[in-house]
Amino acid sequence: DAGITQSPRHKVTETGTPVTLRCHQTENHRYMYWYRQDPGHGLRLIHYSYGVKDTDKGEVSDGYSVSRSKTEDFLLTLESATSSQTSVYFCAISETPVTQETQYFGPGTRLLVL
Amino acid sequence: AQSVTQPDIHITVSEGASLELRCNYSYGATPYLFWYVQSPGQGLQLLLKYFSGDTLVQGIKGFEAEFKRSQSSFNLRKPSVHWSDAAEYFCAVGRGPSSNTGKLIFGQGTTLQVKP
Numbered sequence: 001d002a003g004i005t006q007s008p009r010h011k012v013t014e015t016g017t018p019v020t021l022r023c024h025q026t027e028n029h030r031y032m033y034w035y036r037q038d039p040g041h042g043l044r045l046i047h048y049s050y051g052v053k054d055t056d057k058g059e060v061s062d063g064y065s066v067s068r069s070k071t072e073d074f075l076l077t078l079e080s081a082t083s084s085q086t087s088v089y090f091c092a093i094s095e096t097p098v099t100q101e102t103q104y105f106g107p108g109t110r111l112l113v114l
Numbered sequence: 115a116q117s118v119t120q121p122d123i124h125i126t127v128s129e130g131a132s133l134e135l136r137c138n139y140s141y142g143a144t145p146y147l148f149w150y151v152q153s154p155g156q157g158l159q160l161l162l163k164y165f166s167g168d169t170l171v172q173g174i175k176g177f178e179a180e181f182k183r184s185q186s187s188f189n190l191r192k193p194s195v196h197w198s199d200a201a202e203y204f205c206a207v208g209r210g211p212s213s214n215t216g217k218l219i220f221g222q223g224t225t226l227q228v229k230p
Contacts, residue, residue: 033217042204042220043158044119058217090157102148103218105158 001025004106012112019057021109025071032074033092033103034058034066036085041049043090049074080114083091116141118207121219128229135190135204135224142189144209147188148218149179153201161203164188175199200228 003026013019024033031050035043035058047059047066055066063085065077078085088110092103117140126134139145146165150158162173169181179190188205205221 035220040123040222042120042222043206043218044220045217046216092158102160102163104160105150107157 004091004093004104006089006106006109008097008109009107010110012114013081014114015082016080019081019111019113021075021089021091021111023074023106024075025091025093027093027095027104028071029093029095030067031094031096032075033094034064034074035092036060036087037088037090037108038087038097046076046089081111081114083110086113087111116145116207116209116219118205118219118221120203120205121225122224123222124225124227125227129197130194132198133190133192133195133226135203137188137190137221139186139188139203139205139207141186141207143209144183147179147181148206148208149173149177149185149188149190150204150206151175152204152223153199158204161190182202189202195226195228197228197230200226202226 005024007022033048034046037043044060046064049055049068067075088108090108091106094103119138121136148163149161153160161177162171164171164181172178177192181188202223202225204223206218208218
């Protein structure tokens with residue numbers, strides 16, 4: 001199994017509060033991704049990173065920001081959490097995008113916004 | 115734009131029966147194709163992938179998938195289902211050699227229930 005951890009694994013928060021989710025990898029992979037999983041939608045890409053300090057938006061980036069100051073860590077921040085951001089969040093990593101495009105997923109973080 | 119459709123939201127099969135999960139994609143060029151499985155409360159595990167070459171690919175746990183360009187399909191099959199195969203299955207497509215981001219587009223998922 002790829003060395004990917006996510007913290008926290010579960011979180012309950014209130015509307016309007018900031019929340020930061022952490023993804024940590026031990027594989028030294030360059031590419032990291034944040035997805036959210038909702039019933040009927042599969043997984044949708046929020047943001048991704050193609051290197052330290054290099055990030056870009058995915059298809060559902062509104063209300064989210066990311067940072068990557070080290071290869072191993074990719075942070076997802078909800079600046080002011082809303083109930084619509086209740087979801088399961090998955091981090092993924094990949095070694096290269098072109099020759100592999102195989103992504104390995106972390107265990108997920110279940111977030112409930114009340 | 116790329117898209118992935120899994121027409122079956124929920125499938126129930128008897129243990130020992132054969133299984134086919136459907137996946138159709140929309141993309142102008144040759145895509146990279148994946149099947150992932152998610153057991154309850156778990157992350158996603160890669161079952162198999164298609165990049166090029168032989169259109170019938172073998173994966174883990176006895177699964178296989180066939181890429182059919184003419185039908186824009188990448189259906190997942192297993193000849194004999196085990197109770198432990200009950201899970202949610204996701205088809206995903208990447209942009210292939212033209213990609214420089216590795217972004218994947220996922221289908222909505224198919225939940226497999228296995229009857230004893």
